[in-house]
Structure formats: C-alpha cells, structure tokens
Amino acid sequence: MSKEEGYFDKVYKVARKIPYGRVTSYGAIAKYLGAAKSARMVGWAMNASHNDDTVPAHRVVNKQGLLTGKHHFDGINLMQQLLESEGVIIENNKIVNFDSIFWIPNE
DNA sequence: CCCATGACTGAAG
DNA sequence: TCTTCAGCCATGG
Numbered sequence: 001m002s003k004e005e006g007y008f009d010k011v012y013k014v015a016r017k018i019p020y021g022r023v024t025s026y027g028a029i030a031k032y033l034g035a036a037k038s039a040r041m042v043g044w045a046m047n048a049s050h051n052d053d054t055v056p057a058h059r060v061v062n063k064q065g066l067l068t069g070k071h072h073f074d075g076i077n078l079m080q081q082l083l084e085s086e087g088v089i090i091e092n093n094k095i096v097n098f099d100s101i102f103w104i105p106n107e
Numbered sequence: 108c109c110c111a112t113g114a115c116t117g118a119a120g
Numbered sequence: 121t122c123t124t125c126a127g128c129c130a131t132g133g
Contacts, residue, residue, distance in 0.1 A: 007130065026115050030128090036116090037128045043114035044130065062115060069114030 007033070011045035012052055014105045018059045021086040022103035023095060025063040032105040047072060058082040065098030 014029050026039040026046075035041065042060075046069060049055035058079040062068045070079040070093065080090050089096040 027117095030115085035129075038130080039115035039128080040113060041115090041129055041131095044112090046114055048131090049114095057114080060114080063117095067114090072114055 007041055008045040008048050011042050012049060012055045015046070015049065015055045015057065015060055017105060018056055018103055021088060022101050023059045023061055023065070023083070023088065023098065024103050024105060025061060027063050028104050029060070043069065056082075059086075061095060061098075065095035065102075067093045067095075 010033050011029060014024075014032055018024055026042040027036060030036050030039045030042045033042075046055070046057045046060055049057050050072070057069065058073070060069070067079050067083075067090070070076055073079045075081075080093065083095070084090055088101060095101070
C-alpha cells in the first residue's frame, strides 16, 4: 500500500466485478484494460492478488476454460471446489459450461 | 540497465 | 490435432 498498484489495481477491480457463478479469461480482462496481448500480466497480477482476498481469482481461468491457476491456490482442488460451489460444472479441470457462464468485463 | 520469470494467447509447422 | 515458438509487459534480482 501507499504505492501505486497500477496494473494490479485494475485487474483486481475487474475481477471483483465478476458476477457470482460466472467466469472470465485473462485475455478478456487484459482486453478490457486496453492490453489484450498482456494476458500474462493479468495472470501475474492475479498471483499478487493473494494479498487481496477481495479478488475472486478462482473465477478467472484461461480462454479454454481450464483451471490453469489452480496450482497457485492453497489446495489443488480449492479452485475447482469454489467454482462448483457457485454452480459451475467442471470436469477434468475444465469448465464444461464455460461458454454459458463466460462473462465479459464489458457488461 | 540487463536478464529471468510468469495463473496467457494465437499463429505456424 | 498436437506441439512449438514468439509476443506481450510488469516485477524483481
């Protein structure tokens, strides 16, 4: 704190806007921020989001709907469990109804 | 200032 | 269809 969050703050803000039971991709957030090609930065920001429990990082997955970041959670099954708890159907680390629950940070 | 890393994406072979 | 490469940009050493 007392330092400019910059990119991170933006990502956090968008991540918090993700509705319940919905998910989005790193690229979608990056695009919303104006840097569609910096999807890596989004993931990087999410890594720092561990310091901010207000950021539902478990609702952020890659474009394929795969839970690529589950390894960064406290438990490998934590991310999937959280999503399933919100009504998200996951199979083999992949969101089945990803297309149906995909949310774009523009609405 | 230079180099390495990272929860991604898209194109090319 | 699957694998591999390069681009992207911020953070840390």
